[in-house]
Amino acid sequence: MSATETELRELSYLGAVNEALHQIMAEDPDVFCAGEDVGASGGVFGSFGGLQKKYGEMRAVDTPISEQAIVGLGIGAAVAGLRPVVDLMFMDFIMVAMDQIANQAAKLKYMFGGKTSLPLTITTNAGAGLSAAAQHSQSLESMLAHVPGLKVVMPSNPYDAKGLLVASIRDDNPVIYAKTKTLFGTKGPCPEDLFEVPLGVANITRPGTDATIVTYGRMVGESLKAASILSSEGVDVEVIDLRTLQPMDSETIIASVKRTNRCVVVHEAVRFAGMGAEIAAQIQEEAFDYLDAPIGRVAAPFSPVPFSPVLEGAYVPDAKRIAEGVRAAVQRG
Amino acid sequence: MEITNEVLKDLHYRMIRIRFFEEAAGKLFENSEMPGFLHLYVGEEAVAAGVCAALRPDDQIGSTHRGHGHLVGKGGDLPKMMAELMGKADGYCNGKGGSMHICDLDLNMLGANGIVGAGAPIAVGAAFANKYRGNDTVAVVFFGDGAMNIGAFHEAANMAAALQLPAVFVCENNEYGEYTPRSKTMAIDDVVDRAAGYGMPGVIVDGMDSVAVYEATTQAVARARAGHGPSFIECKTYRYYNHHGVQIMGFKYRTDEEVDMWKTRDCIEGIERDMLTQGVMTQDEIDTIRAKVQADVDEAVEFGRNSPFPDVDTLMDDVYTVAGANS
Numbered sequence: 001m002s003a004t005e006t007e008l009r010e011l012s013y014l015g016a017v018n019e020a021l022h023q024i025m026a027e028d029p030d031v032f033c034a035g036e037d038v039g040a041s042g043g044v045f046g047s048f049g050g051l052q053k054k055y056g057e058m059r060a061v062d063t064p065i066s067e068q069a070i071v072g073l074g075i076g077a078a079v080a081g082l083r084p085v086v087d088l089m090f091m092d093f094i095m096v097a098m099d100q101i102a103n104q105a106a107k108l109k110y111m112f113g114g115k116t117s118l119p120l121t122i123t124t125n126a127g128a129g130l131s132a133a134a135q136h137s138q139s140l141e142s143m144l145a146h147v148p149g150l151k152v153v154m155p156s157n158p159y160d161a162k163g164l165l166v167a168s169i170r171d172d173n174p175v176i177y178a179k180t181k182t183l184f185g186t187k188g189p190c191p192e193d194l195f196e197v198p199l200g201v202a203n204i205t206r207p208g209t210d211a212t213i214v215t216y217g218r219m220v221g222e223s224l225k226a227a228s229i230l231s232s233e234g235v236d237v238e239v240i241d242l243r244t245l246q247p248m249d250s251e252t253i254i255a256s257v258k259r260t261n262r263c264v265v266v267h268e269a270v271r272f273a274g275m276g277a278e279i280a281a282q283i284q285e286e287a288f289d290y291l292d293a294p295i296g297r298v299a300a301p302f303s304p305v306p307f308s309p310v311l312e313g314a315y316v317p318d319a320k321r322i323a324e325g326v327r328a329a330v331q332r333g
Numbered sequence: 334m335e336i337t338n339e340v341l342k343d344l345h346y347r348m349i350r351i352r353f354f355e356e357a358a359g360k361l362f363e364n365s366e367m368p369g370f371l372h373l374y375v376g377e378e379a380v381a382a383g384v385c386a387a388l389r390p391d392d393q394i395g396s397t398h399r400g401h402g403h404l405v406g407k408g409g410d411l412p413k414m415m416a417e418l419m420g421k422a423d424g425y426c427n428g429k430g431g432s433m434h435i436c437d438l439d440l441n442m443l444g445a446n447g448i449v450g451a452g453a454p455i456a457v458g459a460a461f462a463n464k465y466r467g468n469d470t471v472a473v474v475f476f477g478d479g480a481m482n483i484g485a486f487h488e489a490a491n492m493a494a495a496l497q498l499p500a501v502f503v504c505e506n507n508e509y510g511e512y513t514p515r516s517k518t519m520a521i522d523d524v525v526d527r528a529a530g531y532g533m534p535g536v537i538v539d540g541m542d543s544v545a546v547y548e549a550t551t552q553a554v555a556r557a558r559a560g561h562g563p564s565f566i567e568c569k570t571y572r573y574y575n576h577h578g579v580q581i582m583g584f585k586y587r588t589d590e591e592v593d594m595w596k597t598r599d600c601i602e603g604i605e606r607d608m609l610t611q612g613v614m615t616q617d618e619i620d621t622i623r624a625k626v627q628a629d630v631d632e633a634v635e636f637g638r639n640s641p642f643p644d645v646d647t648l649m650d651d652v653y654t655v656a657g658a659n660s
Contacts, residue, residue: 032465058464058465059465061496063492063495063496064488064491064492064495066488066489066491066492067488068454068484068485068488068489069454069457069485069488069489069491069492070492071454072451072453072454072455072457072458072485072488072489073454073457073458073461073492074458075454075455075458076395076443076454076455076456076457076458076459076460076461076462076472077458077459077461077462077465078458079438079443079455079458079459080393080458080459080462080463081462082462082465084458099448099451099485100451100454100455100485103447103448103451104446104448104451104455108444109651109652109653109654110429110651110652111426111429111430111434111444112425112426112429112430112434112436112438112444113424113425113426113427113428113429113430113651114427114429114650114651115425115426115436115438116438117654118654148652149652149653151653171654171655172654172655173653173654173655
């Protein structure tokens with residue numbers, strides 16, 4: 001059943017994640033969740049709430065604080081035919097498990113000559129905004145998108161949070177599903193039924209004619225605010241929510257830029273070697289003759305995420321900075 | 334524990350199959366017919382043979398960078414192995430993995446691994462799947478003494494014990510981490526001492542004696558099958574050749590006397606002596622088996638030589654299960 005056929009209720013971003021897990025575990029007995037505090041306490045942010053009570057200790061597993069072994073547990077179980085969801089509490093902790101993610105999960109299928117699939121979902125929580133400082137606030141998606149074999153998903157709203165998680169778990173590849181912490185309480189329409197938002201299909205969240213903003217995750221909301229500001233100035237901005245960074249929906253980006261002729265990429269991750277660099281490179285390869293201005297990038301500065309709310313506020317891009325970035329592109333010849 | 338004549342013959346067969354395969358691979362490597370890195374298992378055959386003989390086909394094994402012996406021990410197909418080591422299209426992994434990533438998932442051999450210790454968490458994941466399904470299948474984690482000093486191993490061992498998973502941890506303690514003696518990297522004499530810290534029973538066995546390895550594994554596997562959790566077996570063994578390749582080049586990190594001493598305890602010579610003494614096999618029967626295995630290995634070498642290299646059009650195959658990512 002498609003999402004449009006069902007009634008859309010308001011659901012929080014975190015509630016949508018939790019509902020997806022409950023429903024897919026009911027549907028598929030091979031799906032289980034494992035990680036630190038995932039079981040009895042339902043996860044530090046509550047996304048695994050109620051799963052252990054409903055499905056038992058083997059399907060909502062409390063593990064030691066052992067990120068490498070948590071991911072390895074998922075890899076081995078996936079090779080053995082299960083469909084694991086393993087949780088790394090913060091995206092920063094991915095670095096602790098990077099060998100299992102990048103050297104093992106990402107490459108096993110290829111190294112084994114295609115003899116296995118690896119239906120593994122690694123859930124995690126990205127982004128700044130909680131004064132959680134430099135080891136609990138990072139957005140590391142470009143590192144992951146750089147590794148062949150991985151898929152990388154960053155939902156921006158409750159509807160996508162549910163649909164993309166279902167698609168991630170049903171996918172036969174290792175998928176990093178990164179929620180954004182500051183979006184947990186955000187409410188939005190979300191179907192009650194189990195549905196998928198396909199990986200690799202971007203969403204034009206706001207059509208426009210004068211410039212394209214390419215973004216994802218938390219920055220979608222900020223970009224829409226920026227578009228609203230710019231609208232009052234007579235600038236009509238198109239906002240593309242990538243939803244997934246690997247695979248990336250390059251076609252939608254290129255088609256949009258060919259229409260608007262101007263583009264700004266926005267992300268919360270640091271600017272240097274961020275997704276913006278890849279997106280800008282693809283645009284100049286595919287749509288160079290359509291560009292009326294250099295492709296802009298609005299992103300975090302090249303520093304660790306600071307602790308103090310004042311510094312952190314200056315670090316994370318917001319609607320004001322995004323609007324400035326778009327103005328620079330629009331005002332150019 | 335009674336060891337039948339069939340078990341002795343089986344252990345012997347597995348060991349000579351590994352030995353002859355490895356000797357042939359070493360020659361091909363020295364002859365530049367085999368690209369990449371080659372970590373030979375020669376000397377340690379009693380461990381793979383003793384462990385694998387105690388397993389059922391459905392039991393899984395997780396392997397290491399020195400993994401050929403594990404795959405041969407589990408019943409691996411020699412021609413497909415040789416072709417893979419030579420980077421050929423008919424290899425186990427279509428030439429995508431090579432020596433360090435050779436695997437046979439149909440035999441539940443979960444793959445060699447180029448990262449020391451990294452196979453342990455994956456094998457523990459397979460053990461979890463067994464418990465999850467409620468079957469009595471067991472996963473064996475092979476690793477060397479060197480792997481015990483890397484974090485992934487520690488995490489996996491603790492996880493297996495904490496979750497009471499059906500796993501058997503088999504340490505191939507060959508006393509060297511590449512070119513560094515274990516005495517420089519560990520402050521304990523027996524690596525099994527660490528088992529107690531994980532809450533696992535642990536035993537030391539003579540890793541040059543396939544019967545001893547078989548007996549210890551049989552007990553550990555029975556314990557795991559019965560739902561009593563993981564065990565630890567330290568096999569004291571030795572590799573005859575270099576960490577990588579065959580000949581020692583440059584720094585001489587161990588003495589000829591030490592190597593020769595271990596060779597006097599050779600696992601294949603030992604079991605052949607015992608079988609002759611006990612009347613299990615005659616010399617003629619042993620010679621016949623050896624000739625048959627050598628013919629199988631020779632055939633595998635020819636198969637590898639005659640197999641084509643992969644078509645370059647296959648380079649992007651199997652990066653993902655379903656195509657969809659950007660190239």
